[in-house]
Amino acid sequence: MMLGWETPAAASQPLLNKVDENVSVGSEAFCRIAPAVPIIANIITRENLFAVLSSATGGRLQFSTYDKYLNGLERAIRKMKNNSESSLLSAIRSSRDEKILEVDGTVTTQPVLEHVGISTWPGRLILTDHALYFEAHRVVSYDKPKRYDLSDDLKQVVKPELTGPWGTRLFDKAVFYNSESLPEPVVIEFPELKGHARRDYWLAIIREILCVHKFIKKYDIKGISRDEALWKAVLGILRLQAILDIGSPTSVQHETLLMFNLCDQLPGGDLILETIASMLNSRESGDSDHSKAESGMHSVSALEMVSNLGFVFGSSSNSSNESRLSVGEISVGEMTPLERAVQESKDDYKKVVSARATVDGVKVEGVDTNLAVMKELLFPINDLWKSLHSLACWNDPWKSLGFCLIFSYIIYRGWIGYAVAVVLLFISAFLLITRSFNQGRPVDEVKVIAPPPMNTMEQLLAVQNAITQAEQIIQDGNIILLKLRGLLLSIFPQATEKFAFALVSAALVLAVLPGKYIVLLVFLEIFTRNSPPRKANTERCARRLREWWFSIPAAPVVLEKDKEEKKRK
Incomplete structure (x- = not known):
């Protein structure tokens, strides 16, 4: 077929x-x-x-x-x-007529280990269409199987886990299972010489x-x-x-x-x-x-x-x-x-x-390098902050006076919403103009001067857990900034159009509704989003927003070495 x-x-050559x-x-x-x-x-x-x-x-x-x-x-x-x-599990599964889908741990060269607290037991693992069973080994038989129900709503958590001797986390070959019915989590390990294919298979089918x-x-x-x-x-x-x-x-x-x-x-x-x-x-x-x-x-x-x-x-x-x-x-x-x-x-x-490919391509290693990227990405904001700081410091009295008069009048007349709407309209207009003029043109790369390499002691300090967490936070911040840059430069036109439409919609709401009603809507949005009538819709909207955000590519980044360092070399 x-x-x-x-x-x-009918005119096609017959396949004999x-x-x-x-x-x-x-x-x-x-x-x-x-x-x-x-x-x-x-x-x-x-x-x-x-x-x-x-x-x-x-x-x-x-x-x-x-x-x-x-x-x-x-x-x-x-x-x-x-x-x-x-006869496997015949006494236990008879009421549900469960089908046994997979069995592991019956061969001594491929054991299955169950870790509960500080206790570890080898045994046989059985997956049915309703539950997971573990039978600990005895001398010539198995203990009564433990049943981990997958069919009831017990807030189960199933994820990959690291194991090792004396509680260390060295080997990525285990599955973590926890539910409301268990006093403590269970870790099921699948030892093998290379890789973690057995664990990945069992994790997927569970x-x-x-x-x-x-x-x-x-x-x-x-x-x-x-x-x-x-x-x-x-x-x-x-x-x-x-x-x-x-x-x-x-x-x-x-x-x-x-x-x-x-x-x-x-x-x-x-x-x-x-x-x-x-x-x-x-x-x-x-x-x-x-x-x-x-x-x-x-x-x-x-x-x-x-x-x-x-x-x-x-x-x-x-x-x-x-x-x-x-x-x-x-x-x-x-x-x-x-x-x-x-x-x-x-x-x-x-x-x-x-979009994920662009994100992976712009990730850089090292706290100092990520800080350098972030500093370059934040340059427009830093420049604006310096300008505002200059106005606040009255370095130029006439500019500072004009700024104070204009904003005092806006606040006095209650034009804050209109001012914000104008800014949003300006940004959306900039997005659409950028999309029109930059369509098909190569995207300008963010040029960052790479910091000098760290010495051995600095590298050892960098692998500490706190530094790793800080690096991850900074890296995630860079991804957010690069995605925003991708929106501004219209790398992904569909996302840019949706973003611009959202800004226009927000601008219209702010322009039409009085401020007190906007505050009321914000209050109701925050305090009713998890109520029973709205919970399902909130989850769906949050998922749509996450999927839209994940579909936005990040702007490219190129790391350049310091010119003085090049001369020394």
Whole structure:
């Protein structure tokens, strides 16, 4: 079907041997056809999956690689079925019919260690679709498993952690877990000789299960739709296991292949989740057949796929084929709302990646160097401060007198708001004029004279923890200033237009509304933003603002050495 998608015309050359080793397909064919079978691909992660599968073949997916991937999926499914049907955790998970997704720590050469306080125990770690279990080793068996519930709203925290002997923080190979139900945090370590691939894999799949249950609770998904959402996460983990099983030639970023992890990172990822929730809830209420009739052929649902593979899952175990959910992520001749949401998010993500590249390019090392950059960036403000200080000191009496008279009159007449509005309009006009004249022209770099290198003692002092924290603060301050410079120079026109529009809007508000009403609005904004009616909207607005800020590129920086130092050399 992928080959047919690439050569749809009747006049196209027929492909006689469609399973030849050299036959390959491109990204468009894979991303369109593969998600129709939910276990093979997902709309949200399909491009990342294709990039991994085709990384060694120049961006074209060969049939031999695709066949290995399908065989890897088959092995992952078989492993999950065997583990789930085995005696592992049989007494504990019987009530929920939990599916065992991964087991680690059974091989002595690859142990798993659990750190609780000052105690450390080797054991076996088991992840299901609802919880994380740890069974400490005995001589010939295991202790009763500890259960860390991922399905309840316990304010869980899962993050990477450093471990080491006697409480030192040396090895980046552990996962930190904490929740309201635990008296103290738990650290699960995955020792290995090089790198932290095991830890990264476990961190990703634990987060995926945690994220899908947060998604279910946030959007109140129930019944068969809840099972569908859980299987979406489970199938993502199976796909990741298949990729790792076939041995991808490039390092795999696990989060990019797990849809709920990815939605947590993508700009507008919450909108993708809202679309999925809407689709699930609408079909739970009985709109599935109606939507199918309107849109033509739809993809098979994840729940129906795994049911055909022989799995029994939760509340849907007794449902007939007619009552199964048809998600409709793919439809013929049109883009579904989910596809549109994903495409918009991917477009925004490209802007964020481009902006991050500029940010990484302007970061400099060393406190003294960052201070030099900040001093140069603050030069206009310093110059303005010197001018105001000069007026305040009456170095030029006539200028100082005129300044005092003008501002005294403005304050007396209550024109503060108008004055601020004029300043904002002036800045917005400057932004638009700059955008018009600087469009397509190279951006002027910030030239900074690099300070002389530090000696050994100074370098040793610089690595102290307090200095490192101070450096980070200064560096972040530079990024903020460079992003503002990028706005002023219209490096990113869309952001500049939005910024200018925001300034014009603020100017109009200040010009029209009396000051007391503005003060009242500010007061209400501050003290009602976390109230129940506004909390969700506030979180969404804050996220939109963060995503807009992250999409702004930073102005470039060039470090130049002192001319006198060059002469000495």
